[in-house]
Amino acid sequence: MKTQRAKPSGSAVALTGTATVRSIDSYASTAFPVSDGDMEVIFATHGVAMRARRRQRLVMGSKRSDVIYLLKTGLLVLSAIGSGDRRQLLAILYPGDVFSMALVPPIDGVSVVAMTDCELVRLRPSALDDSPRELRELDAFMVQRTAELHARSILHIARLASLSSESRVAAFILELALRTGQVSNDTVACDLPLSRSDIADYLSLNADTLSRIMTRLKSRGAVATVGRSRAIVKSVKRLSKEVPICAATLALHGQAAASG
Amino acid sequence: MKTQRAKPSGSAVALTGTATVRSIDSYASTAFPVSDGDMEVIFATHGVAMRARRRQRLVMGSKRSDVIYLLKTGLLVLSAIGSGDRRQLLAILYPGDVFSMALVPPIDGVSVVAMTDCELVRLRPSALDDSPRELRELDAFMVQRTAELHARSILHIARLASLSSESRVAAFILELALRTGQVSNDTVACDLPLSRSDIADYLSLNADTLSRIMTRLKSRGAVATVGRSRAIVKSVKRLSKEVPICAATLALHGQAAASG
């Protein structure tokens, strides 16, 4: 029997449930890409370390609670089930990103899902009420990080709106590779923690169409794949030339990857 | 002779040039929708009032300067010229919104353009270095406002990705009407400061298609128009029922309009 692309890929059961809480100190020494060194201390001291497994859905507390989360390792996506049936991925979160309910519109069925095993820190800003200095630093940190998230969302809008679907896919792989992959010369390789359907939902494409596009990109030599879950961008330069917005991707994600 | 939709609508000349600087006190008494009352004082005291004319392009300083702008009245759009030719509008800014270069990805040809005559305030956070309290308040304010902008951008992504073009147009008019229009019962009316091409560029549609859709919406009775630049949403309830995301639009923009 053929299952033909079950709704949210069948593993709905595994998705529910809250993330497991671990002891803090296991993360206290981990480096993560936060500009201000003090920030690491603040999160380690006042935050609660958490861990999420692949495909696990993170319960983000109630509506407008003030809880914020910091992603230390792994990959998260913001997903929504458009009332009908079609799922869509609205944003991708990389290590170093923060997120909270305030950043998300009140759409039905939005949630944050782990695409890989993740380590994160939950922080309640009110826990810092005693030390104004730390609170101030946190605010400054949040301003900067939220602005970066916004710039990335705007970039994503630009990609969705102005790029052909083929360029969209190429730009997506480039972004992921710059963030999570290994750079060597002009070539970048990375794992694809998102399935084909996930990628399609993120780029607002059909999974079938995405598959066709991947085939086209491969046959043209723009990207290569190793197995199903690993991709290689052959020439970043050439890609940036073909797809102008990729320059912005490089600027936004390249430096983040370099510093992280 | 037929001009047939000239590139950025011909008025490119009028677009260039910096916004005119006016004296501050002419705005000092104006109410604007900022949650914290102190914020108004901070901007009035340390900021520089500016005014922009319809279709004027705002020069936002160099790359990563720390200047922030607060929109007091009018409507701004974030626009980008995709390297080819196609312009796109990436975001709409309403009174009470703040923006800075940090919120914008480094795409070629991005700029902020006034869709109506606008009043705004330019503020350099470093001007507040002397008063830590105000600096702290500004940070907190920025966190909140940037988060709201992000939520709106995400909502826009959701609309672009999941809605039929007809629903997209309806949702757009609803948003604009809730923000800038007059509500009475279940009906909302508003001016359309954006031309058809502008709207099309924002919704990533073709201007011709948009025109067809408007005709369809009118003949179906969902919206009505008065002249070319005024629209009326006949029944907000019915629209919210047909287009699920409109509920989120109501939540995000309805309350802002109510408080503003």
Added chain:
DNA sequence: GTCGGTTCTTGATGCGCGTCAAGGCCCAGC
């Protein structure tokens, strides 16, 4: 008022992508 330019509308046509359907690939379980 008339005129010129812009913006909007509407028609005909073609292509891209979504959809449906059938198979192939890959991996886990036994």
Added chain:
DNA sequence: GCTGGGCCTTGACGCGCATCAAGAACCGAC
């Protein structure tokens, strides 16, 4: 090894939107 069930790929086909083109409505200048 084999088998079954997700995933992924690939084909056929239809609809929706972009494109091109022409004309209508609107608006300001004079």
